[in-house]
Amino acid sequence: MKLSRILLFTFLFSSLMVNAQEKQEKQFTTNRHNFSMDLGYSFRLSAEPNELFHNQTSNSNHYSKLRNGFQINFAYDYIFKPSLAFGFKTSAFTSGNALSSDANLLANSGVEAKDDMYIFYVGPSFKYIFPTFSDRYNFYARATIGYMSLRNSEIKVGISPTLTTVAKSSVYTGHNFGWGLDGGIDYSINDFLSVGFNAGLLGANINKLTVGEDKQTLNHSESLYRLDFSVGVRIKL
Numbered sequence: 001m002k003l004s005r006i007l008l009f010t011f012l013f014s015s016l017m018v019n020a021q022e023k024q025e026k027q028f029t030t031n032r033h034n035f036s037m038d039l040g041y042s043f044r045l046s047a048e049p050n051e052l053f054h055n056q057t058s059n060s061n062h063y064s065k066l067r068n069g070f071q072i073n074f075a076y077d078y079i080f081k082p083s084l085a086f087g088f089k090t091s092a093f094t095s096g097n098a099l100s101s102d103a104n105l106l107a108n109s110g111v112e113a114k115d116d117m118y119i120f121y122v123g124p125s126f127k128y129i130f131p132t133f134s135d136r137y138n139f140y141a142r143a144t145i146g147y148m149s150l151r152n153s154e155i156k157v158g159i160s161p162t163l164t165t166v167a168k169s170s171v172y173t174g175h176n177f178g179w180g181l182d183g184g185i186d187y188s189i190n191d192f193l194s195v196g197f198n199a200g201l202l203g204a205n206i207n208k209l210t211v212g213e214d215k216q217t218l219n220h221s222e223s224l225y226r227l228d229f230s231v232g233v234r235i236k237l
Contacts, residue, residue, distance in 0.1 A: 031191065031192075031237065032078060032079045032080075032237075033076070033079075033236070034075075034076070034077040034078075034079065034235070034237075035075075035076055035235045035237075036073075036075045036233070037072070037074050037232050038072070038073040038074075038198050038230035038231060038232030039071070039231065039232060040070075040071055040228060040229050040231060040232075041228075042068075042071040042093050042227065042229070043068055043226055044067040044068075044223075044224070044226045045223065045226060045227065046224075048220070049063055049222065050206075050209070050218045050219075050220050050222040052209055052211070053115070053152065053172070054156045055099060055115055055154055056115060062097055062099050065097040066095050066096070066115055067095070069095030070094055071091060073089065073090065073091045073228070073232070074089070074091075075090070076088055077127050082129070083128060083129045083130070084126075085129065086126050086127070087125055088123065088125055089121070089123060089142070089144045089146075090121065091121040091122075091228070092119070092120050092121075093119040093120075093226065094117065095116075095117050096114065097115060098113065099112075099114065112155065112167075113155055113156050113157055113167075114154075115153070115154050115155075116152070116153045117151070118150075118152075119148065119149070119150050119151075119224055121146060121147070121148045121149075121178055121180070121202060122146050122147055123147060123178070124144065125144035126143050127142045128140060128141050128142075135188065136187055136188050137185060137187060137188075138185065138186040138187075139184075140183060140185075141183040142181070142183065143179075143180070143181055144181075144182075145179040145180075146177070146178060147177065147178070148178030148203070149173070149175040150172070150173065150174045150175065150209075151171065151172070151173050152171070152173075153170075154171075155167050155168070155169050156170070171211070171212075172209045172210070172211055173209065173210045174206040174209045174210065176204045176205060176206055176207065178202065179202075179203070180202035180203070181200055181201050182198055182228065183198070184198035184199065185197055191236065192235060192236050192237065193236070194233070195231070196231065196232060196234055197229075197231050198230050198232065199228065199230075200227075201225065201228075202225070202226060203225025204224050205222070205223055205224070205225075206218070206221060207221045
Protein backbone atom coordinates (compact mmCIF):
# COMPACT_ATOMS: atom_id res chain seq x y z
CA MET A 1 0.00 0.00 0.00
CA LYS A 2 2.77 2.38 0.94
CA LEU A 3 4.68 1.52 -2.23
CA SER A 4 1.65 2.31 -4.40
CA ARG A 5 1.23 5.67 -2.69
CA ILE A 6 4.89 6.50 -3.24
CA LEU A 7 4.63 5.53 -6.89
CA LEU A 8 1.45 7.62 -7.29
CA PHE A 9 3.07 10.63 -5.65
CA THR A 10 6.19 10.23 -7.82
CA PHE A 11 4.06 10.05 -10.97
CA LEU A 12 2.04 13.16 -10.05
CA PHE A 13 5.14 15.15 -9.08
CA SER A 14 6.91 14.16 -12.31
CA SER A 15 3.87 15.17 -14.35
CA LEU A 16 3.74 18.58 -12.65
CA MET A 17 7.46 19.13 -13.22
CA VAL A 18 7.16 18.20 -16.90
CA ASN A 19 4.20 20.54 -17.26
CA ALA A 20 6.12 23.34 -15.55
CA GLN A 21 9.12 22.74 -17.80
CA GLU A 22 6.92 22.89 -20.91
CA LYS A 23 5.50 26.22 -19.77
CA GLN A 24 9.01 27.56 -19.21
CA GLU A 25 10.05 26.39 -22.69
CA LYS A 26 7.05 28.19 -24.22
CA GLN A 27 7.87 31.41 -22.42
CA PHE A 28 11.54 31.04 -23.30
CA THR A 29 10.78 31.09 -27.03
CA THR A 30 8.65 34.27 -26.79
CA ASN A 31 10.08 36.45 -24.01
CA ARG A 32 13.85 36.62 -23.61
CA HIS A 33 14.24 40.22 -22.38
CA ASN A 34 12.98 41.24 -18.96
CA PHE A 35 13.09 44.84 -17.71
CA SER A 36 12.07 45.52 -14.11
CA MET A 37 11.73 48.61 -11.93
CA ASP A 38 10.99 48.48 -8.18
CA LEU A 39 10.27 51.06 -5.51
CA GLY A 40 10.32 50.33 -1.81
CA TYR A 41 11.72 50.47 1.71
CA SER A 42 15.25 49.71 2.80
CA PHE A 43 16.77 49.17 6.27
CA ARG A 44 20.49 49.41 6.93
CA LEU A 45 21.90 46.66 9.17
CA SER A 46 24.87 48.56 10.62
CA ALA A 47 24.59 49.21 14.37
CA GLU A 48 26.93 52.23 14.45
CA PRO A 49 28.44 54.80 12.06
CA ASN A 50 32.10 55.48 11.37
CA GLU A 51 33.95 58.01 13.50
CA LEU A 52 33.95 60.82 10.91
CA PHE A 53 30.16 61.27 10.81
CA HIS A 54 29.92 63.71 13.71
CA ASN A 55 26.14 64.12 13.88
CA GLN A 56 25.53 60.38 13.73
CA THR A 57 28.08 59.47 16.41
CA SER A 58 26.84 62.18 18.79
CA ASN A 59 23.11 61.39 18.47
CA SER A 60 22.02 57.74 18.31
CA ASN A 61 18.39 58.64 17.57
CA HIS A 62 19.49 60.65 14.55
CA TYR A 63 21.55 57.70 13.29
CA SER A 64 18.66 55.27 13.82
CA LYS A 65 16.42 57.39 11.60
CA LEU A 66 19.06 57.51 8.87
CA ARG A 67 19.14 53.70 8.77
CA ASN A 68 15.65 53.76 7.22
CA GLY A 69 15.37 54.92 3.64
CA PHE A 70 13.73 54.89 0.25
CA GLN A 71 15.10 52.78 -2.59
CA ILE A 72 14.64 52.41 -6.33
CA ASN A 73 15.95 49.40 -8.26
CA PHE A 74 16.28 48.67 -11.96
CA ALA A 75 17.29 45.34 -13.49
CA TYR A 76 17.64 43.82 -16.93
CA ASP A 77 17.72 40.06 -17.53
CA TYR A 78 18.41 38.19 -20.76
CA ILE A 79 17.01 34.67 -20.58
CA PHE A 80 19.47 32.37 -22.38
CA LYS A 81 17.96 29.15 -21.00
CA PRO A 82 14.46 28.47 -19.67
CA SER A 83 15.64 28.68 -16.06
CA LEU A 84 18.77 30.86 -16.37
CA ALA A 85 19.33 34.53 -17.19
CA PHE A 86 22.11 37.07 -16.94
CA GLY A 87 22.05 40.87 -17.01
CA PHE A 88 22.70 43.72 -14.60
CA LYS A 89 21.16 45.42 -11.57
CA THR A 90 21.25 48.99 -10.29
CA SER A 91 20.02 50.18 -6.92
CA ALA A 92 19.82 53.62 -5.29
CA PHE A 93 19.18 54.23 -1.58
CA THR A 94 18.52 57.62 -0.02
CA SER A 95 17.76 58.82 3.51
CA GLY A 96 17.94 62.11 5.37
CA ASN A 97 17.21 63.54 8.79
CA ALA A 98 17.64 66.79 10.71
CA LEU A 99 18.53 66.79 14.40
CA SER A 100 15.84 68.02 16.79
CA SER A 101 16.28 71.56 18.09
CA ASP A 102 16.41 70.40 21.71
CA ALA A 103 19.41 68.13 21.19
CA ASN A 104 22.42 69.05 23.36
CA LEU A 105 24.53 69.43 20.25
CA LEU A 106 22.28 72.22 18.97
CA ALA A 107 21.38 74.03 22.17
CA ASN A 108 21.28 77.80 21.49
CA SER A 109 23.28 77.33 18.28
CA GLY A 110 20.70 78.48 15.76
CA VAL A 111 22.06 75.81 13.38
CA GLU A 112 19.99 73.07 11.76
CA ALA A 113 22.34 70.08 11.74
CA LYS A 114 21.42 67.31 9.31
CA ASP A 115 22.66 64.46 7.14
CA ASP A 116 21.62 63.53 3.60
CA MET A 117 22.87 60.10 2.55
CA TYR A 118 22.91 58.51 -0.91
CA ILE A 119 24.14 55.00 -1.78
CA PHE A 120 24.38 53.72 -5.37
CA TYR A 121 25.09 50.23 -6.70
CA VAL A 122 25.56 48.79 -10.20
CA GLY A 123 26.81 45.38 -11.26
CA PRO A 124 26.24 42.30 -13.44
CA SER A 125 23.77 39.71 -12.20
CA PHE A 126 22.90 36.04 -12.61
CA LYS A 127 19.27 34.91 -12.22
CA TYR A 128 17.72 31.50 -11.66
CA ILE A 129 14.03 31.07 -12.59
CA PHE A 130 12.25 28.29 -10.69
CA PRO A 131 9.83 25.96 -12.49
CA THR A 132 6.22 26.86 -11.65
CA PHE A 133 2.86 25.14 -12.04
CA SER A 134 0.99 28.24 -13.24
CA ASP A 135 1.32 30.54 -16.23
CA ARG A 136 0.63 33.53 -13.98
CA TYR A 137 3.39 33.17 -11.38
CA ASN A 138 7.15 33.31 -11.65
CA PHE A 139 9.62 32.71 -8.78
CA TYR A 140 13.27 33.67 -9.08
CA ALA A 141 16.55 34.19 -7.23
CA ARG A 142 19.34 36.57 -8.28
CA ALA A 143 22.99 37.09 -7.32
CA THR A 144 25.07 40.14 -8.19
CA ILE A 145 28.51 41.61 -7.55
CA GLY A 146 29.64 45.08 -8.59
CA TYR A 147 30.45 48.67 -7.64
CA MET A 148 28.93 50.50 -4.65
CA SER A 149 29.43 54.16 -3.73
CA LEU A 150 28.48 56.32 -0.75
CA ARG A 151 27.88 60.06 -0.50
CA ASN A 152 26.93 61.76 2.77
CA SER A 153 26.35 65.50 3.02
CA GLU A 154 26.65 66.64 6.63
CA ILE A 155 25.86 70.00 8.24
CA LYS A 156 27.06 70.21 11.83
CA VAL A 157 27.62 72.82 14.52
CA GLY A 158 31.08 74.39 14.48
CA ILE A 159 32.92 77.16 16.27
CA SER A 160 34.14 80.22 14.35
CA PRO A 161 37.40 82.10 15.10
CA THR A 162 35.25 84.59 17.05
CA LEU A 163 33.96 81.74 19.22
CA THR A 164 30.42 81.85 17.84
CA THR A 165 28.48 78.82 16.64
CA VAL A 166 28.32 78.40 12.87
CA ALA A 167 27.14 75.74 10.42
CA LYS A 168 29.93 73.60 9.00
CA SER A 169 29.25 71.61 5.85
CA SER A 170 31.18 68.51 4.77
CA VAL A 171 30.67 66.03 1.93
CA TYR A 172 32.03 62.51 2.44
CA THR A 173 32.40 60.09 -0.47
CA GLY A 174 33.67 56.52 -0.72
CA HIS A 175 33.36 53.36 -2.80
CA ASN A 176 34.12 49.65 -2.83
CA PHE A 177 33.04 46.36 -4.36
CA GLY A 178 29.64 45.17 -3.16
CA TRP A 179 27.46 42.12 -3.58
CA GLY A 180 23.85 41.12 -3.14
CA LEU A 181 21.28 38.34 -3.14
CA ASP A 182 17.60 38.81 -3.83
CA GLY A 183 14.51 36.88 -4.77
CA GLY A 184 10.90 37.47 -5.56
CA ILE A 185 7.64 36.54 -7.17
CA ASP A 186 6.06 38.02 -10.30
CA TYR A 187 2.43 37.88 -11.35
CA SER A 188 1.77 38.08 -15.10
CA ILE A 189 -0.99 40.40 -16.25
CA ASN A 190 -0.42 39.45 -19.88
CA ASP A 191 2.41 38.13 -22.07
CA PHE A 192 4.30 41.42 -21.85
CA LEU A 193 3.53 42.92 -18.43
CA SER A 194 3.94 41.65 -14.86
CA VAL A 195 3.89 43.05 -11.33
CA GLY A 196 6.01 41.66 -8.57
CA PHE A 197 7.46 41.70 -5.06
CA ASN A 198 11.19 41.57 -4.35
CA ALA A 199 13.24 41.16 -1.16
CA GLY A 200 17.01 41.06 -0.84
CA LEU A 201 20.30 41.78 0.86
CA LEU A 202 22.78 44.23 -0.68
CA GLY A 203 25.90 45.88 0.68
CA ALA A 204 29.60 46.58 1.00
CA ASN A 205 32.09 47.93 3.55
CA ILE A 206 33.69 51.33 3.01
CA ASN A 207 37.18 51.56 4.54
CA LYS A 208 38.23 54.98 3.20
CA LEU A 209 36.35 58.26 2.83
CA THR A 210 37.27 61.34 0.84
CA VAL A 211 36.49 64.73 2.41
CA GLY A 212 37.28 67.55 0.00
CA GLU A 213 40.70 66.59 -1.32
CA ASP A 214 41.67 64.55 1.74
CA LYS A 215 41.31 60.77 1.84
CA GLN A 216 41.08 59.24 5.30
CA THR A 217 41.30 55.61 6.37
CA LEU A 218 38.58 54.75 8.85
CA ASN A 219 39.20 53.10 12.20
CA HIS A 220 35.65 51.75 12.04
CA SER A 221 34.50 50.93 8.51
CA GLU A 222 31.14 52.18 7.28
CA SER A 223 28.90 49.18 6.65
CA LEU A 224 26.42 49.70 3.83
CA TYR A 225 24.65 46.33 4.13
CA ARG A 226 20.88 46.63 4.06
CA LEU A 227 17.64 44.70 3.63
CA ASP A 228 15.42 45.75 0.72
CA PHE A 229 11.68 45.26 0.25
CA SER A 230 10.04 46.56 -2.90
CA VAL A 231 7.25 46.18 -5.44
CA GLY A 232 7.36 47.03 -9.11
CA VAL A 233 6.56 46.31 -12.73
CA ARG A 234 8.25 44.09 -15.32
CA ILE A 235 8.15 44.39 -19.09
CA LYS A 236 8.82 41.20 -21.04
CA LEU A 237 9.89 41.34 -24.68
